[in-house]
Amino acid sequence: MMKLTIIVTVAIVSILAIVFLVLSLFIVDQTQYAIVLRFGQIRKVISEPGLYTRTPFVDNVVRLSKRYYIYDIPVEKIITLDKKTLLVDSYAIWRIYDPKKFLESVRTVSLALSRIDDVVYSGLRNTLAKLEFDDIVTGERQYLLDITEFARKNLVEFGIEIRDVRIKHTDLPKENQQAVFERMKSERQSIAALIRAEGQKEAQKIRSEADKQATIIRAQAMSEAERIKGSGEASATRIYAEAFSKDYEFYKLLRTLESYKNIIPNSVVIVGEDLSILEQMK
Amino acid sequence: MNTYTDLTFEGRKHFGEDLPTFNFEGPRASDILGTAKGGRSVKAKFVVILVLIPLVVVYIMTGVYQVDPSQVALVKTFGKYSYTTGPGIHLHAPYPFQSHVIVDVQTIRKQEIGFRTIRPGQYASKKEEALILTGDGNIVSVEAVVQFRVSDPVKFVFNVEKPEELVKFTTESALRERIAKRTVDEILTAERDKVAYEVQEVTQRLLNDYDVGITVLNVLLQEVVPPDPVIAAFDDVNNAKQDKERYINEALRYANNLIPVVEGEARKIVLEAEAYAQQKILQATGETQRFLSILKEYKSSPKITETRLRIETLEQVLPKAKTVILLDRSQRILLMNLENLLGGGSK
Numbered sequence: 001m002m003k004l005t006i007i008v009t010v011a012i013v014s015i016l017a018i019v020f021l022v023l024s025l026f027i028v029d030q031t032q033y034a035i036v037l038r039f040g041q042i043r044k045v046i047s048e049p050g051l052y053t054r055t056p057f058v059d060n061v062v063r064l065s066k067r068y069y070i071y072d073i074p075v076e077k078i079i080t081l082d083k084k085t086l087l088v089d090s091y092a093i094w095r096i097y098d099p100k101k102f103l104e105s106v107r108t109v110s111l112a113l114s115r116i117d118d119v120v121y122s123g124l125r126n127t128l129a130k131l132e133f134d135d136i137v138t139g140e141r142q143y144l145l146d147i148t149e150f151a152r153k154n155l156v157e158f159g160i161e162i163r164d165v166r167i168k169h170t171d172l173p174k175e176n177q178q179a180v181f182e183r184m185k186s187e188r189q190s191i192a193a194l195i196r197a198e199g200q201k202e203a204q205k206i207r208s209e210a211d212k213q214a215t216i217i218r219a220q221a222m223s224e225a226e227r228i229k230g231s232g233e234a235s236a237t238r239i240y241a242e243a244f245s246k247d248y249e250f251y252k253l254l255r256t257l258e259s260y261k262n263i264i265p266n267s268v269v270i271v272g273e274d275l276s277i278l279e280q281m282k
Numbered sequence: 283m284n285t286y287t288d289l290t291f292e293g294r295k296h297f298g299e300d301l302p303t304f305n306f307e308g309p310r311a312s313d314i315l316g317t318a319k320g321g322r323s324v325k326a327k328f329v330v331i332l333v334l335i336p337l338v339v340v341y342i343m344t345g346v347y348q349v350d351p352s353q354v355a356l357v358k359t360f361g362k363y364s365y366t367t368g369p370g371i372h373l374h375a376p377y378p379f380q381s382h383v384i385v386d387v388q389t390i391r392k393q394e395i396g397f398r399t400i401r402p403g404q405y406a407s408k409k410e411e412a413l414i415l416t417g418d419g420n421i422v423s424v425e426a427v428v429q430f431r432v433s434d435p436v437k438f439v440f441n442v443e444k445p446e447e448l449v450k451f452t453t454e455s456a457l458r459e460r461i462a463k464r465t466v467d468e469i470l471t472a473e474r475d476k477v478a479y480e481v482q483e484v485t486q487r488l489l490n491d492y493d494v495g496i497t498v499l500n501v502l503l504q505e506v507v508p509p510d511p512v513i514a515a516f517d518d519v520n521n522a523k524q525d526k527e528r529y530i531n532e533a534l535r536y537a538n539n540l541i542p543v544v545e546g547e548a549r550k551i552v553l554e555a556e557a558y559a560q561q562k563i564l565q566a567t568g569e570t571q572r573f574l575s576i577l578k579e580y581k582s583s584p585k586i587t588e589t590r591l592r593i594e595t596l597e598q599v600l601p602k603a604k605t606v607i608l609l610d611r612s613q614r615i616l617l618m619n620l621e622n623l624l625g626g627g628s629k
Contacts, residue, residue: 027378029361030440049362068442068492070451091451093492137415138462163492166455170415170462177413177421181511184420184466188515192522199526203533210537214544221548225555232559236566243570250580253588254573257595265602 023056033064033099045100064102068095068163071113076121077173084133085176089169092120092151094162101159115158116151120165123150137170345376352388354435357381363436385435390499393450395457396425397504413509414458420466425504426478428453428485434495442494449489449496456484457501469506470516478503 028034028049036044036052037060046052047066054061075089094116096102106112127143127150128136136143144166152162172180244251349355351369358364358381367382374380396412397405412423430449432438442448460480464473482501489496508516580587600606 027361030358030363032361049358049360051360065443067440068448068494070442070444070447072447072451091455093448134419137419138417164488166451166488167458168451168454169411169458171410171413172415172421178511180419180421181509184508184512185515188512188519192515192519195519195522195526196529199522199529202526203529206530206533206537210533210540213537214540217541217544217548218551221551225551228552228555228559229562232555232562235559236562239563239566239570243573246574247577247580250577250584251573253591254576257591260595260599264599266604269600269603269606 020056024053026052026054026061028052028063031065031067033066033096035062035064035099035103036060037062042100042103047099062103064096064099065109066095068093069109071116072168073117073120075169075171076124078125078128078136080128080133080136081130082132085173086128086133086136087169087171087173088124088128088136088167089171090120090124090165090167092116092162093164093166094155094160096159097161098159101157103159105158106160112158112160116155116160116162119151119154120147120162123147123154123165126150341376342373343376345374345380347372347374347382347384349384350386353384353386355382355384356435356439358383363440366435383439385432385439387432387435390429390431391446391449392427392429393446393453394425394427395450395454396423411454414461416464416466416469417462418465421509422461422466422469422506423509424457424461424469424506426453426457426481427500427502427504428482428498429500429502430496430498432495433497437493437495442492445494445496448492448494449485449498452488453481453485453498453501456481456488459484466508470508474503474506 026034028046028051030049032049034046034052035042036046036054038055038058043059071092071094073090073092075087078086078088080086094112096112102112106115124147127146131143148162148165151165155162171177347355348371349367349369353369355367355372356363356365357367357374359375359379361381364380374382397407400406407423407425409423412425413421414424416422428449438445457477460477461469464477469477478501482498485501486498489498507513576587
């Protein structure tokens, strides 16, 4: 019985010892800060990973991340210098660089985010309100540096380091967007109309050119035809003249008789006494 | 315990023969039952040992870990990073002395901007992300994918909370910046590839600044189009270009068709003229030959021939006349065709 009691006692003592040891040791991860609090008071700030000791039941360990956080800042409405409204969607890259200050001032990450929100928003608004719409949209490098600098300065006291503030999106409010769409539409419509008109102009030019060519070709042919006809008629005339000049009187007779064939049918013929050519008729 | 069972399972699947320890578990358990009727103190010792051995094994197993071919493991000693191991099965000191983080360093990761893949082949567009203001005050819809890989697992794991989100946001911001430097026409046409390239560069530069161990492999612009409400107008510009081509082609066809037709016509006119000229010449030749033949006859007896020709002609011609009125020296009218004259041609 004695032996059993001893064994049990040893076991209990060693278990208690192990529990005590476990409670007085803690590990700090590569990605963490650890702050040892005694009754809410900061006793020690640990920023190097490793194995550390604390007083069990008295010390409380709070861990904070060392890593960079990305905070997607809610979209903010900004009035630019030229009185236009712009929706700015920004984000901040930040981390806790002084855990002591952080814990003293903001305590939790969600509170830190609202603090960052406030500061970045006021930085954005102050900087962008001095700029024109186009400068905000197209040239961000300089003003982002200003905003980052502003945010950094104002958040230092909270133990927060702002690594970068950047703009993810600059958008127009719905109604302005609609106006832009309308303008884009009308721009395109005028471009389309211009292209069509150009096409028609060019087509018309091609057609007119062709018509012109056609007219020239026809006229050339006509002129050629007239020339050919003329030379034919000339030849014919020469042939007639050559032959008929052999006996003018006979030609006259023959031609006159010939003409009767065409003139007399269906007409009233009055023949006078003196018309000797008809003396055979009496 | 969970880790242990998971690992045994994994281990059995891949390395069945390498873990003989587990094969003893079963048989030993039945041994316990088999010897349960033996001596009490010996039995108790035996039971204690049999319980302890598996517990120790399980404890050691918390140090066993497996790394897949595309991965590396970062081993931490008391939370502090100490070394990296490659693929294979490894052992480190058990909890709480050492722990590990596994990072996939080979697989190409991606983030989607302006759309989401719901399942392979099916996408949903995210308009508020896709619409970007251009330098000339217009709006385009841009969908992009950024592909990246972990180049430094230590930095990747220890320096940033949500590296994927960081990559996405950085790319989005770079994309917005580069698009804002251009006009809508440039983005939709020639500058597309350049934008993608510049975005990759800017993103990489920023990520290098943040020192998070990420290499951007590619920024791929997917669909770069005008926003939905104006897409019809943009399409119409393309249609207009087609129309322009069509107008010109139609005109060319007209011209190409017209000229040969007119040339044919011209040829016809010339040929007709030639025919006419030939006809005139031939007619003249024929007529003159006839004249010359008759002339020859006439020369031999002119008086007779003349009279004959006259009579013959009148014979032939006068019957066809409507009326012939002959006047003699006393101006009396000799009626040749009384009936016709009285009837006034009414017959």
